[in-house]
Amino acid sequence: MAWGFCSPFVALFATFGVWPVFSSLSMSVTDITSRDVRTPFSVNFVGLDNYSALFADPTFVRAVLNTLYFVAVGIPLTMVIALALAVALNSGIRRAKALFRVGYFAPVVTSIVAVAVVWRYLYKPDGMINSALAAIGIHGPDWLNDPHWSMPALILMAVWRHFGIPMVIFLAGLQSVPAELHEAARMDGATRWRAFRSITLPLLRPTTLIVAILLSISYLQFFEEPFVMTSGGPLDSTVSISYYAYRQFGFGNYGLASAASYVLVTAIALLSFVQFRIFRAKV
Amino acid sequence: MFRPQAVRTLVVGLAAALLLTGCGRTDSKQGQGSAGAPIDSSPATGDIAVWAMGTEGELLPKLAARFEKANPDARVKVTAVPWQDYGKKVETAIASGDTPDATLVGSADLATFATTGGLEQVPPKLVDDSAFYPGAVQSSAFEGARYGVPWYVETRCLFYRKDMARAAGMSPPKTWDDYRPFLKALQKEGAKWGLSLPTGAAQSWQSVLPFMWQAGARLMNENKSEFTFDTPEALTGLRFYQSFFASKTVSPNGPVSLGEIEPEFVAGSTAALISGPWEQGLLKSAGGASFVDDKVGIAPLPAGPASNASYVGSGQWAVFQNAENREGAWKFIRWMARPDSQTAWYELSGDLPAVQSAWNAGKIATDPALAVFRSQLKTAQPGPTAARWKQVTAVFDAEIEKVAKGVSSPEEALHRIQAKASTIGTGDQR
């Protein structure tokens, strides 16, 4: 019976999901390149050579560090913004809720290519962001050409593009927090902040877990922003693991590229595991 | 909840992977596409499925209609493919064996596709090599065989603000020594930067290699088995490239994306750039037709110690090993390389003919801007054609960026390029 429910999914999933993963996993332990695509079985088994070659490449090490930087700053920032907005929209205001909701969600649905054009203009040395900064007396950097500012610029753009979905998920979570609990706490003299911290946040833990995992999956795969905005530059400051793998695929080094992807998979698995630990521990 | 199972899954996967790959490499040259039988001169028949990119793909059916008139039993089925990521499309098609008969290929990608073994060699005596510009023929050769037939060519010349040069009383530079006074004079006329050069963004090599060639460098050895970047000539070229940044005539933060430089050129904040024939169209849409007529001058690249060599790119036609109608495809390609078809295509698309004699008649023979490109084409060269060249270009672009931004010296950069290029190797199997 249970397999009856699962069978359509399992059939499709095994064919189009699991099988290609096995193929690519096997590619990562061979020396396969684009030369071999017509005869994929006559390649040499090289064990973990691809993996050691990766960590011997300073560009890859840089890509790992860049990805960690992006994740470590990007995920908390996105979650805080999403949660703050969700709380404000849920209980702070009464009017125009739908308008705010749709407005704040809009960046999620824009296509990255068009958005890239816009953001490149925003980030020009004399662009709109720097004009805004100049108005409050700050001399803005040349965002995309300065190796120190290129990553913050991409993080900002990624946060803008991504906070909509977590915001909506948090909103849904918040609406399931019974208002009576809150009111009871307020009656007992708790401040708003205390009530939020001791009632709302714990009840939101399952929601937070889902949000954290969804974000880690997409942020660790950090690819589109460097792809359309910086091509990994300046001076490799925005090369990510995904972008590195993509480039290696482009060079035809399929073995190496697959290996890079599985380093990424391992990182995602580790991070998800840690999050499970943190958020599930107290439930 | 998912720890032990996930680990087990991974282990099982790895075991399966090991089983799958216990086959080993044979000694045969699986990369080489073989040469097929010669093509006869009878009319083509059957359906011919071809891929062409971007505007070429949109316009090709008009040219193909003429071919169909001459070959009534043949039908050309054109699929227009976006330029964006087209390489991925071609490579995955080859990997699966699921290809059309022929495809248009950018010359810089030809070697990459040929290494897969998915392309057929050009049949013997299909076309006359000496009819094309030599630079275009050069980029169709790979591992001693030919995989593409040149269709159109492009090369890079100097675009400058004619009005600003006139106001400064300067004529465009003819030699390396003329560059600096010319650019400084344009800067006095109000330009922030005299010239725009790429500084490490993708394809920067296409603009930097010419400086090395102009100094007399050859970037591969005689038998094309090794890269040779570590030469005095290459160093002269790279030092000259660096001198633009030292003299503050070129911005160390060059354009990263397409379409970034045109508005600055129109606004006059950058007074010159090095670009190809398409630039006129881009400048027209950014600044209007009168801007191009009144304010844009085009000149050949200034000469270095050895030459004024520029980069040549080309669109080439290649036929897939898995083609169902290889005869028809080659016949169509042969027809497109005829001088009259080439002229017709120029009139349809504005793409410059790869066949030299196609330049002798009509509008193309008299247009002054095209005359500049024509003279530049005579000495223009393609990048090295090697299986791993694309990978070397990534190294090259990264090191170039360090030179432009003053992070490393030309000497250090060349050493590193050479070292990494030697490690990567040409990837050729001969």
Added chain:
Amino acid sequence: MATMTARTVPADRAAGAPRSTRTARTLLYGTLILGLLATLAPFAWMFLGSVKPTGEIVAHPSTWLPDSPTLVNFDRLLSKQNFGLYFFNSSLVAMACVMGNLLFCSMAGYALAKIEFAGKRVLFSLVLTMLIIPGVTTFVPLFVLVSNMGLSNSYLGLILPFLVTPLGVFLMRQFVHDIPDSLVEAARLDGAGEVRTFLSVILPLCRPALATLAILTFLAQWNNFLWPLVVAQTEEHYTLPVALALFSVGANGTNYGLLLAGAVTVVTPIILLFLVLQKHFIQGIANTGIK
């Protein structure tokens, strides 16, 4: 838990709000409006840019409002003869994937959450593992597979690989997992089989999760570029993003006017979809009385 069906009431709506709260709220509105403007600015630039001639889009310094507004970009885009077809293809592929994900993923999610069976944990951990594999990794093998099945250049080739997603199963399983067992058991006691239970108890309760999944799936498929580019061998099977890249991105330059007009065309249907579904998307969870 199931009895907690209280509707959420903003905390200080009941009592007449004191003045300090009112000031705070005005401040909050101000901040929200500013944030909204900042969030929508790039968006506005895109819409305004789509009605500018290309020269004006790239002009330096750039402006917000078009000097000479024009519909020429849309005109050129829509006059491409097959535009209707590309739109149809995109809709067909996206809707089919949405349907597939809603049906198959909720079925599998239900089984994984509420039925005990051999192999369940292995299956779920496989799903979790697949959830984290980036698409670029499996791209080439997946295409070789689809092509060997004879599905390249067909709607099936565009749809089948995305008809179920690990993310869909994960979301549905998590959601169904939180539905109280008592509801399921009550249905079973009433003599309902698994199918009846699924259709009449689980699915209605899953509406918010289904809406979420529908939007995420639609979004991903509607914007998918690389897969349709590679699978569609002829223009009859092109989707909107592929066609837009064809028209607007050249080898050496980009037509920004067409690009922005195309982006507006692609984005508008999704905004409409979100407007229609957002109630389910957000409010459902509270109404179901769980968690």
